[in-house]
Amino acid sequence: MSSFAGEGIFDSGPHRFRRLPLGLQVVPLMALDGISPGSVALGPLELIVEVRGRLIAPTTAALEAQVDTIGSLLTYPPTQGDLVDHHGRVYEKISFVRFEPDDRTDRGRTVSLAYTARFVRFLSDK
Amino acid sequence: MLILNPPTVQLGPHTLEDVALLAIDRVAHRTAEEWSDAGPHPVFADVPEQRTVVRIVRRLERDDPAPPLPGEQHTLAFHTSPNLSDADRRRISIAAAVVTAVTHQVGGGPSGRGAQQTITLTALSPDGASDPISITTIADGAD
Numbered sequence: 394m395s396s397f398a399g400e401g402i403f404d405s406g407p408h409r410f411r412r413l414p415l416g417l418q419v420v421p422l423m424a425l426d427g428i429s430p431g432s433v434a435l436g437p438l439e440l441i442v443e444v445r446g447r448l449i450a451p452t453t454a455a456l457e458a459q460v461d462t463i464g465s466l467l468t469y470p471p472t473q474g475d476l477v478d479h480h481g482r483v484y485e486k487i488s489f490v491r492f493e494p495d496d497r498t499d500r501g502r503t504v505s506l507a508y509t510a511r512f513v514r515f516l517s518d519k
Numbered sequence: 520m521l522i523l524n525p526p527t528v529q530l531g532p533h534t535l536e537d538v539a540l541l542a543i544d545r546v547a548h549r550t551a552e553e554w555s556d557a558g559p560h561p562v563f564a565d566v567p568e569q570r571t572v573v574r575i576v577r578r579l580e581r582d583d584p585a586p587p588l589p590g591e592q593h594t595l596a597f598h599t600s601p602n603l604s605d606a607d608r609r610r611i612s613i614a615a616a617v618v619t620a621v622t623h624q625v626g627g628g629p630s631g632r633g634a635q636q637t638i639t640l641t642a643l644s645p646d647g648a649s650d651p652i653s654i655t656t657i658a659d660g661a662d
Contacts, residue, residue, distance in 0.1 A: 407553040407562045447553050447563060479556045499551045499567030500648070507551070 395444075397489060397512070398474025402463050406505060408446020410478040414438060440514040442476060442484055449505045456504045463492050463510070476512050487514045520652075522599050522611070528575055530616075530638070531593025533586075535577060539635075541597065542574045543642075543652060571642040571651050573616060579623070579634040587618045587638055595640065598657070608657040615651070616640040 394401055395408065418438050422429035450456035466472045471488035478484075495507035520543040528535040549568040552561050573595065587593070596612040620639040642651035 407555045409554070409556045447551065449563070497567075499565060501551070501565040501567040501569075503565055505551060505563075505565060505567075507553075 395479050396475075396477045397466070398472065402459075402466070403444060403446055403448070403510070405459055406447040406449035408444050410482075411443045411445065413441035413443065415440075437516065439516055440484065440487065442487065442512045444476075444510040444512070445508070447505050447507045449503050451503065453498070453500075453504050456498065456506055460492075460494070460506070467492060471513075473518065484512065484514065486518050487512045488518070522597070525597045525599055528595070528597040530575070530587060530595050530640075531591070533593070535575060535638075537578045537580060538597075539576045539578050540574075541576070544572045544574070546570055546572065573613065573640040573642055575638040575640075577636045577638070579636050583636065586621045586636065589618050589620060591618045592616070592643075593618070595642075610655045610657055612653045612655075613640075613642045613651050614645055614653070615643040617643065 395403060395410070397403075416438050417434040418436055419432050419434050421432045425433070448456060448459050450459060466489050471490050473486055473488045476484040476487050489510070490513050491509075491511040493509045493511075499505045499507075522541040522543075523539070525538050525541055528538050528541060546569065547566040548570045549566075551563070551565045551567055553563040554560070555562045592615055594612065594614055595616045596610065598608055598610055600608040618638060618640050620637070622637050622639075624635040624637070626633070644651045
């Protein structure tokens, strides 16, 4: 079981966690001044966690209700909470910033929708 | 589903005789499969897109100058029963099927001189959700 802000918002179907690269934000100097070669490290990358999975429901209406619930968390300022993966790892004070459904709703034995959800821990929140 | 030696098969205006077999295959066109973070095995599988393919295999004993053509859409209907009586007869029909291939195998008969024609069709659902294959039981003595 996983959770975000104490709610198992993705628990209707399988989902996996992925951390995006760690390290430094490096930009070409050319992008800053237009003439200089090389690059410069501006600071640490933000922690970004992606959740990829599939919401599953018995009906289209039930699936849309799940999407609406998730969508209600995509607020501005962003909803912040602890994201807990299947193995108990906690990403503290992380913000839910994006929910991207796949290009189609799958209607077979079940009604399901693949998605990618993105969470960011902004540097200002560290 | 495999039907051996149906008496006749009606494909739109084409009355197909000498049908050796009619096979209805259902295959996944696309599968939705998911794995979890817990281990190597899939935890979810579904078939949101599937295809129903009908193959009609005929023994040709004479010329067949006007077979169905790829792209034609017809109704398909035939009867089947466990024996030659009227008992337990069933009518199997497809409201719309599109011919995708008509091929011939020559010299495949027992004498080495026969020919075999295979007509392949994709069955269409009227609304995307209903099964394209309709099976109805026929009362004894009815057509």
